[in-house]
Amino acid sequence: xxxxxxxxxxxxASPRDLAARVGLVAATFLLATLAAVGLEQGAGLQDASxxxxxxxxxxxxxxxxxxxxxxxxxxxxxYDFLFTTPRFTxxxxxxxxxxxxxxxLVVAVxxxxxxxxxxxxxxxxxxxxxxxxxxxxxxxxxxxxxxxEEAAAQIALRLQADxxxxxxxxxxxxxxxxxxAWTVPALPLAAGSPWTLVxxxxxxxxxxxxxxxxxxxxxxxDNVSAHYVVPIDAGDERTGWIHALRSPGQPRPGRGARRLLxxxxxxxxxAHRRDVLREELTAAEVAREGDALRGAILxxxxxxxxxxxxxxxxxxxxLADAAPGLGSADVREMAVKIDAEGDRLGRIVNGLLDxxxxxxxxxxxxxxxxxxxxxxxxxxxxxxxxxxxREVEVAVPDDLPPVxxxxxxxxxxxxxxxxxxxxxTPAEARVRATARAEGSGxxxxxxxDAGPGVPAxxxxxxxxxxxxxxxxxxxxxRGMGLGLAIAKGFVExxxxxxxxxxxxxxxxxxxxxxxxxxxxxxx
Numbered sequence: 262x263x264x265x266x267x268x269x270x271x272x273x274a275s276p277r278d279l280a281a282r283v284g285l286v287a288a289t290f291l292l293a294t295l296a297a298v299g300l301e302q303g304a305g306l307q308d309a310s311x312x313x314x315x316x317x318x319x320x321x322x323x324x325x326x327x328x329x330x331x332x333x334x335x336x337x338x339x340y341d342f343l344f345t346t347p348r349f350t351x352x353x354x355x356x357x358x359x360x361x362x363x364x365x366l367v368v369a370v371x372x373x374x375x376x377x378x379x380x381x382x383x384x385x386x387x388x389x390x391x392x393x394x395x396x397x398x399x400x401x402x403x404x405x406x407x408x409x410e411e412a413a414a415q416i417a418l419r420l421q422a423d424x425x426x427x428x429x430x431x432x433x434x435x436x437x438x439x440x441x442a443w444t445v446p447a448l449p450l451a452a453g454s455p456w457t458l459v460x461x462x463x464x465x466x467x468x469x470x471x472x473x474x475x476x477x478x479x480x481x482x483d484n485v486s487a488h489y490v491v492p493i494d495a496g497d498e499r500t501g502w503i504h505a506l507r508s509p510g511q512p513r514p515g516r517g518a519r520r521l522l523x524x525x526x527x528x529x530x531x532a533h534r535r536d537v538l539r540e541e542l543t544a545a546e547v548a549r550e551g552d553a554l555r556g557a558i559l560x561x562x563x564x565x566x567x568x569x570x571x572x573x574x575x576x577x578x579x580l581a582d583a584a585p586g587l588g589s590a591d592v593r594e595m596a597v598k599i600d601a602e603g604d605r606l607g608r609i610v611n612g613l614l615d616x617x618x619x620x621x622x623x624x625x626x627x628x629x630x631x632x633x634x635x636x637x638x639x640x641x642x643x644x645x646x647x648x649x650x651r652e653v654e655v656a657v658p659d660d661l662p663p664v665x666x667x668x669x670x671x672x673x674x675x676x677x678x679x680x681x682x683x684x685x686t687p688a689e690a691r692v693r694a695t696a697r698a699e700g701s702g703x704x705x706x707x708x709x710d711a712g713p714g715v716p717a718x719x720x721x722x723x724x725x726x727x728x729x730x731x732x733x734x735x736x737x738x739r740g741m742g743l744g745l746a747i748a749k750g751f752v753e754x755x756x757x758x759x760x761x762x763x764x765x766x767x768x769x770x771x772x773x774x775x776x777x778x779x780x781x782x783x784x
Contacts, residue, residue, distance in 0.1 A: 282323040282324055283324070285319065285323060286316065286319055286320045286323060286324060286328065286332065289315060289316040289319045289320075290313070290316040290332065290335065290336070292316075293312045293313045293315055293316045293336070294313075294339060294343070296309070296312045297309040297310070297312050297313070297340065297343075297344060298343075300312065301344060309344070310336070310340050310344070310365045311365070313332075313333075313336035313339075313340065313365075313369065314368070314369055314372055316332055316336065317329050317332045317333050317336065317369045317372055317373040317376070318372060318373070318376045320332040320373065321372075321373040321374070321375075321376035321377035321380060322376055322377075322379075322380045323380075325377050325380070325381070326373065326374055326377035326378075329369075329370070329372075329373025329374065329376060329377050330370055330373060330374075332369075332373065333366055333369035333370045333373055334366070336365075336369060337365065337366045337369070338351070340365070388517050391423075391517075392517065392520055392521060392524070395419065395423050395521055395524070396524050396528075398419060399415075399416055399419060399524065399525055399528045400528060402415035402416055402419070402528075403416075403528045403529075403531055403532045403535075406532065408532075408536060409433070409441070409529070409532045409533050409535075409536045410441045410442055412528070412529060412532040413431035413441055413442035413529060413532070414442035414443075416431070416442075416525050416528060416529060417429040417430060417431055417442050417443060417444050417503075418444055419525070420503070420505065420521065420522065420525055421444045421505075423521055424505065424514060424518040424521050424522060425507070425518070426489075426505040426506060426507055427486060427506045427507060427508055428443070428444055428486075428505070428506045429443070429444045429503065429504065429505045429506075430442060430443035430444065430503075430504050431443070431493075431501060431502070431503055431504070431529065432501050432502045432504060433500065433501040433533075434499050434500050434501050434502075440504075441501075454471060454488070455471075455488040455489065455490045455504075456469040456470065456471050456487065456488065456489050456490065456513065457469070457470055457471075457489075457490045457491075457492065458489070458490070458491045458492070458519060458522060458523065460523055467519045467520070467523055468519075469489070469513055469514070469519075485509060486506040486507060486508060486509055487506065487507045487508075487509070487511065487513065488504065488505075488506055489504070489505045489506070489507070489513075489514060489522075490502050490503070490504055490505075491503040491505075491522045491523065491525070491526045492526065493526045493529050493530050493533070494526070494530060495530040495531075495533050495534050500529075500530060500533045501529065501533070503522060503525060503526055503529070505522070572598065572599075573599055573603065577599065624670070624750070624751070624754040626666075626667040626670055626754050626755050627667050627669075628665050628666060628667055628755060628756075629665070629666070629667070629668070630663040630664070630665055630778045631663060631664055631666055631668060632659075632661075632663055633657055633661050633663075633664045633696055633704055633706065633775070634657040634658070634659055634661070634696075636664075636666070636668060636671055636672070636675075637655060637657050637675065637694055637696070637706070638655065638657075639672065640671075640672045640675045640676050640679070641653045641655060641675075641679060641694065652692075653679060653683075653692045653693070653694055654691060654692065654693040654694065655693075655694050655695075656693065656694070656695045656696075657694065657695065657696040657706075658696065658697070661696060661697070661698055661704055661777075662698060662704065662777040662778060663777065663778040664704050664775045664776065664777055664778065665755075665756070665775070665776045665777065665778050666755050666757075666775055666776075667751075667754075667755055670751040670752075670754060670755055671751070671752075671755065671775070673747065673748075673751055674747070674748040674751040674752050674759075674773070675694075675706070675708070675748075675773070677744035677745065677747055677748045678708045678744070678745070678748050678771045678773070679692065679694070679708055680744055681744050681745055681771070682708055682709075682710040682712070682768075682769070682771075685710075685712055685713075685769075686710045686711065686712030686713070686768060687712065690710055690711040690712045690768065691709075691710065691711040691766055692708070692709070692710045692711075693708070693709045693710075693766065694706070694707070694708050694709075695707050695709070698777070699774065702776060702777050702779055703774050703775070703776060703777055704774070704775050704776075704777050705772060705773070705774055705775075706772070706773040706774075706775060707770055707771070707772045707773070708770070708771045708773075709764035709765065709766045709768065709769070709770045710764060710766060710768040710769055710770075711764070711766040711767050711768050712767075712768035712769065713768065714763060714764070714767065714768045714769050715730045715761075715769055716730070717763070720761045720762065721761075723745050723761045724745045724746055724748075724749040724759065724761070725746060726743060726746045728746075745759075745761075745771070748771075748773075752773055752775075755775070755776075756776050757773060757774050757775045757776060758773075758774045759771065759772065759773050759774070760772050
């Protein structure tokens, strides 16, 4: 953020600026004297004292009421000494000249006072405008910042320029002694005893009070920087401090700078409160999602576990009762069914465990270069030999570049995608797996089916946890709604992407993009 072109601080003039103003008034006074000499001696004007009003107005406009009154008195004495008879003495022989000089003095004082008041009002208006601009800028910084630290960094830069501070940094009460934002990489060491800004909320005033360490009086040291501290209070809570340094010998920050520092502290208090509210909102959202997740798990698990458990118990009961006429073939068939239901139960449990790993961020993929055709063949082999002998068409070229993947994670992800296609399509529907190189550094693996498909407005939700598409008289699709969510988590953990789209076979197409191994070229 650039600070170029910004207005100076709202404080009294520096010694150099004050000397320049005094010089301007003195030069104007001298020119007025020369003009009076020329008007009275050259042009024959009897009373040229009004020309000194120019010097009075200049003094009032640049230095204030006191300087205007002093200039009026000086003009009275100089005109009496140089232009009234007898000259070069302060004695006045003509009473009329006394009256003229006294009237000139009164007029000069009144004009000077009015000019000074106008100057003060203009300065106050200008100061208010600059304070308003600074407040708007800081409010914008706080509004655009996403964290307290970011807002503090922007405000520290503004204070360094607008309040004419050498260095500014912000400290949080949660981490005392550690700056969260600063205008220089390293914090200063040579600083005197700090001055703290004490504000009166009822009167709207603020003053600097020095913090003492021990009982001894603290003397100013012209060799170290002056250290100023502004507390950041959010209600009754002390949330941090603004620290600022000024060069040795510089005056303490005046009313304008005090107001600017107080405004900065108020804005940082707002930023702190916003962070607190965001954390509370996040915690509430996490708790809400946790409750919703627990409810969804209970709903899905209670429904999906009931069927395999009931089947296993029924089949086991038949075997235990040893019903008459139960032959070896019947026993074998029941054992196969028990095994299938146990496998189904195991997949449900594994799905919940996999989703838990994804949610907790506990997936650590072991990425290695593999031939995609071998991975796909290994994953689909057991689907072809599964119940019903469902075949999956495979069209994966052997000349594809190797992919960078975790064999276990890709096996689970692809297996879930194929299971989803087989589960939600008729037995006679085609299921096809294809792959091709895509772009630079990617391989696209697609699983298409010729099933009924899903509505277009549900494609973006297929990878959400426990999401089931409701279509047709059958209501919700079968399954827990975890298979595609797990596939998405595993694919993204390997650095890939997964998406759903309508298939050219008429059903659904799940497309997995896997990073390809980049060719290493010698220099």
